[in-house]
Amino acid sequence: MADVAERAGVSASTVSRTLRGLSNVSPDVRARVEQAARELNFAVSRHASSLVTGRTGVVAVLVPTLNSWFMGSALSALGPLLRAADMELTVYVIPDLAERASFFEQLPARRNADALLVFSFDLTEEEGARLDDLGMPVVYVSQHADGRASVYVDDVAGARNGTRHLLHLGHRRIAFVQSRGATGFSFSSYGRLLGYQQALAEADVPRDDALVVAAPPEDKRAVVEALGALLSLREPPTAVFAEQDELAASLIRALRRSGIEVPERMSVLGFDDQPVADWFDLSTVSQSPSDMGRVAGELVLELINDPEADPGRHVVLPTHLIPRATTAPAPLADPA
Amino acid sequence: MADVAERAGVSASTVSRTLRGLSNVSPDVRARVEQAARELNFAVSRHASSLVTGRTGVVAVLVPTLNSWFMGSALSALGPLLRAADMELTVYVIPDLAERASFFEQLPARRNADALLVFSFDLTEEEGARLDDLGMPVVYVSQHADGRASVYVDDVAGARNGTRHLLHLGHRRIAFVQSRGATGFSFSSYGRLLGYQQALAEADVPRDDALVVAAPPEDKRAVVEALGALLSLREPPTAVFAEQDELAASLIRALRRSGIEVPERMSVLGFDDQPVADWFDLSTVSQSPSDMGRVAGELVLELINDPEADPGRHVVLPTHLIPRATTAPAPLADPA
DNA sequence: TAGTTCCTTGACAGCGCTGTCATACGTGCC
DNA sequence: GGCACGTATGACAGCGCTGTCAAGGAACTA
Numbered sequence: 001m002a003d004v005a006e007r008a009g010v011s012a013s014t015v016s017r018t019l020r021g022l023s024n025v026s027p028d029v030r031a032r033v034e035q036a037a038r039e040l041n042f043a044v045s046r047h048a049s050s051l052v053t054g055r056t057g058v059v060a061v062l063v064p065t066l067n068s069w070f071m072g073s074a075l076s077a078l079g080p081l082l083r084a085a086d087m088e089l090t091v092y093v094i095p096d097l098a099e100r101a102s103f104f105e106q107l108p109a110r111r112n113a114d115a116l117l118v119f120s121f122d123l124t125e126e127e128g129a130r131l132d133d134l135g136m137p138v139v140y141v142s143q144h145a146d147g148r149a150s151v152y153v154d155d156v157a158g159a160r161n162g163t164r165h166l167l168h169l170g171h172r173r174i175a176f177v178q179s180r181g182a183t184g185f186s187f188s189s190y191g192r193l194l195g196y197q198q199a200l201a202e203a204d205v206p207r208d209d210a211l212v213v214a215a216p217p218e219d220k221r222a223v224v225e226a227l228g229a230l231l232s233l234r235e236p237p238t239a240v241f242a243e244q245d246e247l248a249a250s251l252i253r254a255l256r257r258s259g260i261e262v263p264e265r266m267s268v269l270g271f272d273d274q275p276v277a278d279w280f281d282l283s284t285v286s287q288s289p290s291d292m293g294r295v296a297g298e299l300v301l302e303l304i305n306d307p308e309a310d311p312g313r314h315v316v317l318p319t320h321l322i323p324r325a326t327t328a329p330a331p332l333a334d335p336a
Numbered sequence: 337m338a339d340v341a342e343r344a345g346v347s348a349s350t351v352s353r354t355l356r357g358l359s360n361v362s363p364d365v366r367a368r369v370e371q372a373a374r375e376l377n378f379a380v381s382r383h384a385s386s387l388v389t390g391r392t393g394v395v396a397v398l399v400p401t402l403n404s405w406f407m408g409s410a411l412s413a414l415g416p417l418l419r420a421a422d423m424e425l426t427v428y429v430i431p432d433l434a435e436r437a438s439f440f441e442q443l444p445a446r447r448n449a450d451a452l453l454v455f456s457f458d459l460t461e462e463e464g465a466r467l468d469d470l471g472m473p474v475v476y477v478s479q480h481a482d483g484r485a486s487v488y489v490d491d492v493a494g495a496r497n498g499t500r501h502l503l504h505l506g507h508r509r510i511a512f513v514q515s516r517g518a519t520g521f522s523f524s525s526y527g528r529l530l531g532y533q534q535a536l537a538e539a540d541v542p543r544d545d546a547l548v549v550a551a552p553p554e555d556k557r558a559v560v561e562a563l564g565a566l567l568s569l570r571e572p573p574t575a576v577f578a579e580q581d582e583l584a585a586s587l588i589r590a591l592r593r594s595g596i597e598v599p600e601r602m603s604v605l606g607f608d609d610q611p612v613a614d615w616f617d618l619s620t621v622s623q624s625p626s627d628m629g630r631v632a633g634e635l636v637l638e639l640i641n642d643p644e645a646d647p648g649r650h651v652v653l654p655t656h657l658i659p660r661a662t663t664a665p666a667p668l669a670d671p672a
Numbered sequence: 673t674a675g676t677t678c679c680t681t682g683a684c685a686g687c688g689c690t691g692t693c694a695t696a697c698g699t700g701c702c
Numbered sequence: 703g704g705c706a707c708g709t710a711t712g713a714c715a716g717c718g719c720t721g722t723c724a725a726g727g728a729a730c731t732a
Contacts, residue, residue, distance in 0.1 A: 001718065001719065002718085010681075010682085011681065011682045011683075012682090012683095012718090012719080012720095013681070013682060013683080013684095013720080013721090014680085014681060014682075016719070016720060016721095017680095017681090017720095020720090024679065024680060024681085025680075025681090026679085026680065026681090029680085029681085041443075041446070041469065043442065043443060043444065043446040043447055043448075044447075044718090044719075045387075045447045045448065045717095045718060045719070046383075046447075046448050047382075047383040047384075047386045047387055047392060047447075047448065047717095047718085047719090048383075048387055048687090048717075048718035048719040048720090049718080049719050049720065050383045050687090050719090051381075051383055051384055051387060051686095051687045051688065051689085051717090051718080051719070051720090052686075052687045052718090052719055052720045052721075053687090053719090053720065053721090054687080056383060058426070065408070065412045066402060066407070066408045066411045066412045066415070067405075067408035067409045067411075067412040068408065069403075071402070071408070072401070072402045072403035072404065072407070072408045073403045075402045075403075075427075075429070076401045076402045076403040076429055076431065078429075079402070079427060079428070079429025079431075080429055080430075080431060080435060083428065083429070083435065083444075088426050088444070088448070089426060089427050089428075089429070090394070090424050090425060090426045090427070091411070091415060091425050091426070091427050092415070092419070092425075093411070093412055093414075093415025093416055093419070093425070094416075095412065095415075095416060099416060099419065106379065107377075107379060108379065108419075108424070110377070110379040111379055111380075111381045111382075111383075112379075112381065112382050112383065112424070133377070249615060253615070275612075276611075276612070276615065279585060279589070279612065279615065279616075280615075337688065337689065338688085346711075346712085347711065347712045347713080348688090348689080348690095348712090348713095349690080349691090349711070349712060349713080349714095350710085350711060350712075352689070352690060352691095353690095353710095353711090356690090360709065360710060360711085361710075361711090362709090362710060362711090365710080365711085380688090380689075381687095381688060381689070383687095383688085383689090384687075384688035384689040384690090384717095385688080385689050385690065386689090386717090387687090387688080387689070387690090387716095387717045387718065387719085388688090388689055388690045388691075388716075388717045389689090389690065389691090389717090390717080447718095673732100674731100674732090675730105675731085675732085676729100676730085676731075676732100677728100677729085677730080677731095678727105678728085678729080678730095679726105679727090679728080679729095680725105680726085680727085680728100681724105681725085681726080681727100682723105682724090682725080682726100683722105683723090683724085683725095684721105684722090684723090684724105685720105685721095685722090685723105686719100686720095686721095687718105687719090687720090687721105688717105689716100689717090690715105690716095690717090691714105691715095691716095691717105692713105692714090692715090693712105693713090693714090693715105694711105694712085694713080694714105695710105695711085695712080695713095696709100696710085696711080696712095697708105697709085697710080697711095698707105698708090698709085698710100699706100699707085699708085699709100700705100700706090700707085700708105701704100701705085701706085701707100702703105702704090702705085702706105
């Protein structure tokens with residue numbers, strides 16, 4: 001910066017003022033400084049300025065992986081939004097429990113970011129408390145956290161609407177397949193199951209817990225086993241609502257392989273509207289992770305820039321039923 | 337840090353030494369300092385230390401999007417690797433040309449990172465030159481850049497091997513479908529086409545440019561049109577090699593819809609081994625983006641830590657043919 | 673013309689660390 | 703006992719910026 005100042009024949013203060021776009025700089029001086037900066041390829045060191053301003057200009061993001069439709073879409077929307085606000089995006093990828101423990105012990109983001117976005121982590125009380133005194137705004141994405149800012153999709157309503165769609169088609173035996181992760185069920189998982197149950201209750205369909213099964217989506221064998229459990233019931237379902245599109249796609253493949261036509265003999269409904277839903281012409285309940293990323297970004301910027309902002313604000317995003325080719329009217333019951 | 341020093345009853349210098357793990361600290365003092373730091377939840381400000389050490393402790397990454405199998409897998413592998421080296425990962429998502437122009441004009445990474453990883457950008461000469469005097473190591477991923485460090489997959493060999501597979505199955509009319517992006521063809525695109533052509537030449541199959549068509553993978557209509565062009569040839573192909581799995585999947589759907597059985601009447605081969613390949617039981621040529629991310633990470637750390645390291649090193653990663661269910665022997669030629 | 677105000681600019685301290693140098697304190701040796 | 707040496711610790715400057723304050727000059731008013 002001293003070099004730029006010298007070249008432009010002004011003081012460092014003036015260079016700083018110019019480069020930050022402050023108003024009190026005469027046009028000719030501004031022009032000289034800008035040119036000098038350009039000629040010297042000068043860029044302000046964020047690290048030096050953060051030292052004095054106390055703001056880092058960084059938004060940190062905590063994600064379990066980047067290798068998923070949801071994360072990819074959300075962060076791809078978040079990135080440009082932050083850049084437009086002249087903020088940097090630093091990402092902490094925490095794939096396993098060991099990394100997770102070390103992250104929460106060290107909290108490397110402390111003092112190195114202005115805010116933290118926590119994506120799709122179902123935090124323990126202790127972890128949440130740890131984040132609470134991180135000294136920066138924290139926004140929880142894809143989960144509800146009481147008293148803390150969060151952004152999530154209305155899983156309950158989405159699953160309720162999806163289930164209603166199946167009910168309207170005449171289905172009464174409707175199964176629900178949950179996605180079981182390494183650490184159990186996610187926030188969304190619970191919400192979607194609840195929505196399914198609500199819709200059934202609404203329609204006076206008796207609850208049958210045997211119709212609810214679970215499997216990890218990436219374990220195809222487990223998915224087939226879960227399906228087997230449903231098909232071997234005394235009164236098997238005529239429709240399956242999968243908590244996720246990948247699960248739905250696995251189910252469709254398994255059903256077709258065993259000669260059970262979809263949707264003629266079995267309707268299948270997914271959730272998410274991932275690209276795989278389009279490949280399989282899958283009826284599904286859509287959510288928009290890019291909207292989620294965008295909203296989370298706006299919220300986090302607001303929390304950073306406005307100390308008055310409500311730090312416990314919730315934003316709930318809508319879902320939409322996307323009927324495609326894998327749901328159809330229930331087959332007429334075989335004569336008993 | 338002053339607080340920690342006071343609490344531990346030592347000077348700031350000693351705290352700094354302790355926290356950086358330098359050797360000349362007596363065990364009892366070290367213990368006291370560590371406890372004080374823990375009690376105060378103290379974390380060193382990277383920004384302050386970078387100011388004096390001149391190292392930021394961050395690796396910047398430039399990506400066109402995060403919403404793709406390749407980027408997701410690569411960065412999910414890169415992240416933990418950098419964390420293990422106590423480096424932060426900042427991501428610049430540059431989805432369109434306007435952002436791109438502004439990125440290369442401002443080069444926000446300048447002085448704010450220790451190195452830059454450029455993923456899957458086919459840079460102009462000018463852009464490359466701009467990065468050259470960025471003042472930090474730059475590693476090009478998924479592209480070859482003369483005289484600059486780069487990591488990429490052996491597209492030529494992969495496509496050659498894939499094409500050989502089809503030739504061995506007796507195919508002679510083999511089409512190649514390129515993936516056309518908004519800005520034309522990628523580095524990989526050229527390599528894969530070249531490998532295809534080499535294998536045909538090897539087998540003395542005459543080159544027929546009508547068998548090479550292109551479409552943007554996300555534009556299903558364009559893919560169908562490209563397929564139509566192939567099917568309406570005087571002598572249509574009996575096998576199609578798609579530059580990408582998504583393209584292959586779209587082709588399979590279109591073929592099956594028009595009653596052309598895959599693989600009985602038409603073999604289809606993909607490239608990448610994305611999850612969609614598994615869904616479609618697609619024969620393909622696999623590459624490993626997570627290996628790519630890992631190797632790129634190791635390379636970049638080496639360049640940061642060892643000023644002697646060769647800044648023009650290339651790492652070329654292998655591919656593997658994964659035969660599945662969409663390639664089969666060529667149908668016997670109809671009697672002419 | 674002198675006084676007042678506003679606008680532009682520069683000087684300087686200090687943000688939180690680290691690296692260098694100096695100091696203090698054992699230890700071992702002749 | 704005196705000296706050299708090694709190890710542990712502290713004092714202090716300075717990294718590259720920004721915020722504050724003061725100074726200088728132009729413009730305007732009486």
